[in-house]
Amino acid sequence: MVSGELRAGRLGPEERADTWKRLSGERFDLVVIGGGVVGCGVALDAATRGLRVALVEARDLASGTSSRSSKLFHGGLRYLEQLEFGLVREALAERELMLTRLAPHLVRPVSFLFPLTRRWWERPYVATGMTLYDTMGGARSVPRHKHLTRAGALRLVPALRRDALIGGIRYFDAQADDARHTLTVARTAAHYGAVVRTSTQVVGFCREADRVSGVRVRDCESGAETEIAAHVVVNATGVWTDELQRLSGERGRFRVRASKGVHIVVPRDRIVADSGLILRTPTSVLFVIPWRGHWIIGTTDTAWNLDLAHPSATRSDIDYILRNINRVLATPLTHDDIEGVYAGLRPLLAGESAETSKLSREHAVARVAPGMFAIAGGKYTTYRVMAADAVNAAAVDLPFRAQESITDKVPLLGADGYHALVNQADRLAARYRLHPYRVRHLLNRYGSLIHQVLALTDGRPDLRLPIAGAPDYLAVEAVYAASHEGALHLEDVLTRRMHVSIEYPHRGLDSARSVAELLAPVLDWDAETVEREIKVYAARVEAERDSQNQPSDDAADAIRSAAPDARPSVIEPVV
Numbered sequence: 089m090v091s092g093e094l095r096a097g098r099l100g101p102e103e104r105a106d107t108w109k110r111l112s113g114e115r116f117d118l119v120v121i122g123g124g125v126v127g128c129g130v131a132l133d134a135a136t137r138g139l140r141v142a143l144v145e146a147r148d149l150a151s152g153t154s155s156r157s158s159k160l161f162h163g164g165l166r167y168l169e170q171l172e173f174g175l176v177r178e179a180l181a182e183r184e185l186m187l188t189r190l191a192p193h194l195v196r197p198v199s200f201l202f203p204l205t206r207r208w209w210e211r212p213y214v215a216t217g218m219t220l221y222d223t224m225g226g227a228r229s230v231p232r233h234k235h236l237t238r239a240g241a242l243r244l245v246p247a248l249r250r251d252a253l254i255g256g257i258r259y260f261d262a263q264a265d266d267a268r269h270t271l272t273v274a275r276t277a278a279h280y281g282a283v284v285r286t287s288t289q290v291v292g293f294c295r296e297a298d299r300v301s302g303v304r305v306r307d308c309e310s311g312a313e314t315e316i317a318a319h320v321v322v323n324a325t326g327v328w329t330d331e332l333q334r335l336s337g338e339r340g341r342f343r344v345r346a347s348k349g350v351h352i353v354v355p356r357d358r359i360v361a362d363s364g365l366i367l368r369t370p371t372s373v374l375f376v377i378p379w380r381g382h383w384i385i386g387t388t389d390t391a392w393n394l395d396l397a398h399p400s401a402t403r404s405d406i407d408y409i410l411r412n413i414n415r416v417l418a419t420p421l422t423h424d425d426i427e428g429v430y431a432g433l434r435p436l437l438a439g440e441s442a443e444t445s446k447l448s449r450e451h452a453v454a455r456v457a458p459g460m461f462a463i464a465g466g467k468y469t470t471y472r473v474m475a476a477d478a479v480n481a482a483a484v485d486l487p488f489r490a491q492e493s494i495t496d497k498v499p500l501l502g503a504d505g506y507h508a509l510v511n512q513a514d515r516l517a518a519r520y521r522l523h524p525y526r527v528r529h530l531l532n533r534y535g536s537l538i539h540q541v542l543a544l545t546d547g548r549p550d551l552r553l554p555i556a557g558a559p560d561y562l563a564v565e566a567v568y569a570a571s572h573e574g575a576l577h578l579e580d581v582l583t584r585r586m587h588v589s590i591e592y593p594h595r596g597l598d599s600a601r602s603v604a605e606l607l608a609p610v611l612d613w614d615a616e617t618v619e620r621e622i623k624v625y626a627a628r629v630e631a632e633r634d635s636q637n638q639p640s641d642d643a644a645d646a647i648r649s650a651a652p653d654a655r656p657s658v659i660e661p662v663v
């Protein structure tokens with residue numbers, strides 16, 4: 089492999105030092121605020137149109153909502169019921185594009201059973217929706233829906249109580265590791281020339297006459313500040329949109345409110361099933377989603393007005409999920425079955441309705457001031473369309489004509505060659521002395537970037553060993569997270585590059601020291617820093633566990649937000 093391939097889209101310590109100089113020394117066409125999927129999508133869209141782009145993220149890539157979703161690329165059956173046909177069609181087309189061309193290594197089909205509970209009308213009603221769902225997305229690479237009798241449905245999901253259904257319909261959607269997908273969008277943008285920098289918070293806006301002409305940023309590791317000059321600034325900060333608009337001193341064209349959604353994670357053997365589930369709840373739906381050796385179950389939908397960076401799950405949220413899933417399970421789940429819990433905030437465009445679950449998931453783009461745009465709303469699945477809309481809008485403030493969006497033709501890093509490598513998994517396994525199962529696991533996380541990952545183990549066979557306390561992951565994955573994937577703290581690795589924090593009942597504590605020691609040489613940590621990282625991570629886990637025993641959002645938030653931050657220099661809120 090040539091050295092260029094080894095560096096493709098690399099976000100390591102060397103690049104970090106270099107990007108700080110570039111941010112202050114160059115003039116950009118477009119600067120994007122926010123390293124969630126939308127901001128990373130905007131950076132990729134703009135870079136592949138030939139624009140000079142910078143993307144700054146206050147914390148870690150996907151540290152906001154984009155690592156805390158249900159992890160589905162879906163049209164949203166529920167939106168069909170709300171008659172949002174345009175939204176569903178668009179999302180299904182994106183699902184297909186991800187599965188086939190853009191991210192086949194990261195996105196894969198997932199089966200759901202819709203249990204039917206009412207005689208006569210329900211089957212034709214749901215089947216009409218499913219038929220629409222099957223046909224709306226055009227070409228499709230997931231199977232069509234299928235009707236099941238009660239016995240058939242129970243064979244697919246033996247965990248269900250016999251009296252919980254009278255039949256069922258099976259259908260397919262797609263799923264992805266959201267944090268890893270967002271990271272890969274960011275790295276692909278960097279590969280095409282975007283300057284991507286995390287731990288870099290926008291703390292002010294620069295102006296020339298009546299125009300926004302750039303942003304002032306703070307390095308959240310060192311506290312240093314500098315200015316970035318750009319023709320256009322795009323605010324893609326999700327639930328922080330209003331905060332950034334306040335900081336800019338401009339009146340926003342729309343407002344964004346936060347709705348909290350909680351998921352729990354339980355071991356796969358607690359629910360005997362060969363398919364996920366979608367269940368109706370009194371106000372929304374509940375998903376049971378297969379996630380490697382686990383099930384992810386969620387979600388809730390309640391207004392949230394507290395800490396935006398660390399939304400906390402309460403005992404009541406968890407009880408709500410358990411109550412709803414236990415309505416249909418033959419062997420109920422208990423609190424003791426829970427391996428992990430996470431909470432995220434939906435960035436919803438503020439509308440008339442008081443109930444957040446009825447607010448639209450559609451997105452909006454607005455020119456807030458000359459040289460400044462905001463994009464928000466939507467959902468994960470449609471990030472690419474949102475990004476293209478944002479750059480189309482922003483183009484009016486560029487001093488030249490921008491090219492059309494081409495991201496529907498730009499595979500993400502790791503997609504190229506993925507299918508061939510899957511077929512060659514046994515050969516790769518033999519070469520690196522790994523089990524073929526392990527190689528397939530790596531291919532589904534890194535695609536053809538697996539070569540970059542495994543090259544780090546040349547002469548270091550110890551890096552091919554599993555991580556202490558988290559045997560699903562290899563030591564080399566922690567090293568690669570810091571050397572290539574922009575991870576700067578223990579939390580970045582245990583929570584987003586891997587999901588140890590929700591997949592193991594110890595929530596990462598049993599792995600913290602060994603992972604910190606793997607990161608230390610790459611990130612130049614001394615012994616004191618290693619201890620601080622472990623302490624901060626442990627305090628966070630403890631605060632999350634405590635908050636999950638509290639009855640109310642206020643009580644949970646008070647505990648969670650008192651825990652120290654891995655990035656102490658982040659200003660929160662920024663205004």
Ligand SMILES: Cc1cc2nc3c(=O)[nH]c(=O)nc-3n(C[C@H](O)[C@H](O)[C@H](O)COP(=O)(O)OP(=O)(O)OC[C@H]3O[C@@H](n4cnc5c(N)ncnc54)[C@H](O)[C@@H]3O)c2cc1C
Binds near residue numbers: 145150152325332435
């Ligand atoms: C519980 C839940 C389940 C969901 N499930 C699904 C699903 O299954 N499928 C689906 O399609 N969608 C789903 N969604 C919606 C989807 O996750 C979101 O729409 C999407 O992730 C939002 O991405 P974003 O980039 O707009 O925001 P974010 O990911 O929150 O990114 C915003 C970023 O801006 C950064 N930022 C803030 N202030 C500053 C500053 N001053 N300077 C620099 N950076 C800053 C933040 O740190 C953050 O990383 C779900 C959402 C939730 C909450």
